[in-house]
Amino acid sequence: MATKASRSAARLMMAPAVILLLGWMLVPLIMTLWFSFRVYLPLRGGDQGWAGFDNYIRFVTSSAFWPSVQTTLIIVIGVLAITVIFGILIALLLDQPIWGQGVVRILVIAPFFVMPTVSALVWKNMFMDPVNGLFSHLWRFFGAEPVSWLSDASLPSIIMIVSWQWLPFATLILLTAVQSLDSEQLEAAEMDGAPWHKRFWFLVLPHLSRAITIVILIQTIFLLAIFAEIFVTTGGAFGTRTLSYLIFQRVLESQNVGLGSAGGVYAIILANIVAIFLMRIVGKNLD
Amino acid sequence: MGQIELKQVTKSFGDVQVIPPLDLTIHDGEFTVFVGPSGCGKSTLLRLIAGLEDISSGHIEIDGKDATDLVPAKRGLAMVFQSYALYPHMSVRKNIAFPLRMAKMDPAEIDRRVNAAAEVLNLADYIDRRPGQLSGGQRQRVAIGRAIVREPSAFLFDEPLSNLDAALRVGMRMEISELHKKLKTTMVYVTHDQVEAMTMADKIVVLQAGVIEQVGSPLELYRRPRNTFVAGFIGSPKMNLIGGEEAAKHDAATIGIRPEHIDVVESDGMWQGSVGVAEHLGSDTFFHIHNTGLTETITVRAIGDINLTHGDTIHLNPRMHELHRFDAQGLRID
Numbered sequence: 001m002a003t004k005a006s007r008s009a010a011r012l013m014m015a016p017a018v019i020l021l022l023g024w025m026l027v028p029l030i031m032t033l034w035f036s037f038r039v040y041l042p043l044r045g046g047d048q049g050w051a052g053f054d055n056y057i058r059f060v061t062s063s064a065f066w067p068s069v070q071t072t073l074i075i076v077i078g079v080l081a082i083t084v085i086f087g088i089l090i091a092l093l094l095d096q097p098i099w100g101q102g103v104v105r106i107l108v109i110a111p112f113f114v115m116p117t118v119s120a121l122v123w124k125n126m127f128m129d130p131v132n133g134l135f136s137h138l139w140r141f142f143g144a145e146p147v148s149w150l151s152d153a154s155l156p157s158i159i160m161i162v163s164w165q166w167l168p169f170a171t172l173i174l175l176t177a178v179q180s181l182d183s184e185q186l187e188a189a190e191m192d193g194a195p196w197h198k199r200f201w202f203l204v205l206p207h208l209s210r211a212i213t214i215v216i217l218i219q220t221i222f223l224l225a226i227f228a229e230i231f232v233t234t235g236g237a238f239g240t241r242t243l244s245y246l247i248f249q250r251v252l253e254s255q256n257v258g259l260g261s262a263g264g265v266y267a268i269i270l271a272n273i274v275a276i277f278l279m280r281i282v283g284k285n286l287d
Numbered sequence: 288m289g290q291i292e293l294k295q296v297t298k299s300f301g302d303v304q305v306i307p308p309l310d311l312t313i314h315d316g317e318f319t320v321f322v323g324p325s326g327c328g329k330s331t332l333l334r335l336i337a338g339l340e341d342i343s344s345g346h347i348e349i350d351g352k353d354a355t356d357l358v359p360a361k362r363g364l365a366m367v368f369q370s371y372a373l374y375p376h377m378s379v380r381k382n383i384a385f386p387l388r389m390a391k392m393d394p395a396e397i398d399r400r401v402n403a404a405a406e407v408l409n410l411a412d413y414i415d416r417r418p419g420q421l422s423g424g425q426r427q428r429v430a431i432g433r434a435i436v437r438e439p440s441a442f443l444f445d446e447p448l449s450n451l452d453a454a455l456r457v458g459m460r461m462e463i464s465e466l467h468k469k470l471k472t473t474m475v476y477v478t479h480d481q482v483e484a485m486t487m488a489d490k491i492v493v494l495q496a497g498v499i500e501q502v503g504s505p506l507e508l509y510r511r512p513r514n515t516f517v518a519g520f521i522g523s524p525k526m527n528l529i530g531g532e533e534a535a536k537h538d539a540a541t542i543g544i545r546p547e548h549i550d551v552v553e554s555d556g557m558w559q560g561s562v563g564v565a566e567h568l569g570s571d572t573f574f575h576i577h578n579t580g581l582t583e584t585i586t587v588r589a590i591g592d593i594n595l596t597h598g599d600t601i602h603l604n605p606r607m608h609e610l611h612r613f614d615a616q617g618l619r620i621d
Contacts, residue, residue: 187339188372192386192433193360202385206376 055262087170154238177211289473296345365434556602
């Protein structure tokens with residue numbers, strides 16, 4: 001694309017895609033912004049005019065707001081910690097030469113192909129059900145009282161379900177990073193007298209830092225918006241109401257589009273703060 | 288100290304035996320070079336000595352003590368890898384200090400040794416840089432620095448110069464030789480380049496398919512190759528190996544004559560042929576001669592710039608006292 005003509009041709013060719021994507025983003029964004037300044041109650045009189053910043057003030061002063069931000073952060077951080085730590089361990093294991101490596105790798109990746117709704121339902125009914133779930137059978141086998149996972153340990157349960165879904169992704173990215181580590185470096189460290197845990201700490205972990213940042217960045221973006229897992233398990237009860245779930249409740253359960261839109265704008269701001277924060281770390285790590 | 292002894296050492300990968308039973312003694316302070324074509328098992332042999340591969344049977348003794356089952360770190364050997372294997376996220380200083388840190392040495396002593404190594408290898412100017420910011424030759428020196436701070440009983444080099452360009456290779460070759468003269472430590476050096484072997488070694492071990500073909504000093508190997516493989520491998524350009532009737536005249540299955548031992552004469556040479564490719568190096572010229580009546584192409588070294596071009600007729604006279612004779616098994620006849 002050296003000449004002037006080819007450059008303008010390229011712009012012309014790309015224009016439809018750019019315009020489509022912009023429209024796709026901008027229309028909902030502007031509608032959200034618009035509704036957030038309106039009193040809009042679909043079942044109670046529809047659009048009732050200008051609201052000023054009332055929606056914004058009402059959303060943050062509501063007693064549910066700060067707990068929902070806290071819940072969101074706990075879930076995001078919890079899932080990130082579990083997927084990164086176990087992702088590294090599983091990646092290191094999968095890197096070892098074993099019989100049936102290909103099949104094992106596909107099995108490990110499998111949970112990623114299951115839809116969030118389906119996996120949450122499977123966990124809820126097959127594993128965490130206090131009467132018939134596998135866990136309750138296991139607990140009873142050892143003579144313990146079964147745990148009502150989703151009401152007594154609701155947040156850990158949701159973190160567990162979401163971690164199960166995202167672990168394959170983390171493992172896959174980390175596995176490729178582990179495989180790209182130069183084996184001569186490990187041998188050199190072995191000759192230099194470093195035991196395995198020091199080889200891990202001084203060589204493997206620094207080598208993985210870039211992949212870990214990428215895993216954290218991508219997962220955070222998706223985890224801030226998890227919804228289906230909460231919807232089909234606790235329905236937002238027992239302290240599992242995240243910010244995105246709160247917005248859903250304001251719009252659909254309370255039928256208050258204006259209030260929900262204001263929450264949506266807050267969510268955008270939160271996501272951007274996190275994104276900027278992460279981008280700076282990534283920028284440092286990606287050189 | 289740094290005497291390494293291999294006794295009946297073998298190595299198999301699965302069913303494939305890459306090293307049949309092998310005995311070798313590397314004396315203290317010696318610069319030993321393992322040389323052979325790629326895939327001859329020379330790197331494997333080095334890794335067996337280092338302890339990075341387990342031997343299938345036999346014994347390895349280092350300084351008279353059995354080291355067969357010792358882990359690499361406990362053998363007191365330091366290795367320089369082909370890819371240098373520097374730790375990319377550590378500075379040069381930290382790279383060199385790494386083995387000492389692992390040995391939990393006193394920080395003041397670590398500093399002293401690292402600075403001394405940096406001094407010897409001219410690394411002081413970029414001691415705080417990372418390996419990624421260094422050139423190939425500098426990285427090579429850092430890798431050597433990391434090896435010498437440990438003050439090992441022997442150094443192992445695995446084709447350390449193969450990633451460098453030709454000019455740098457010559458320079459590093461000298462530096463490693465100088466280092467050996469200075470440290471007087473045993474060095475074991477693996478290469479596929481016979482020029483490196485000839486210029487650096489006290490003792491050359493020629494390997495083929497895991498078998499030692501000959502052990503000796505560079506000149507011994509040059510003057511008295513034990514068989515046709517060594518004869519063809521040592522020396523550049525290659526020795527002319529001629530079979531058939533011409534060899535039969537000398538009561539041998541194969542005769543060998545080095546290109547530098549054939550004189551170009553005006554007329555009445557023992558052989559005459561036409562010039563094929565001529566490689567002019569300035570000081571020497573190598574001619575590849577066809578149509579001599581022999582089945583093989585003959586390579587000849589002529590000193591200075593002789594003006595013969597493609598297709599010209601050339602007369603050759605081999606120096607008979609430099610002729611090597613080999614029997615049907617390829618072994619030398621004296």
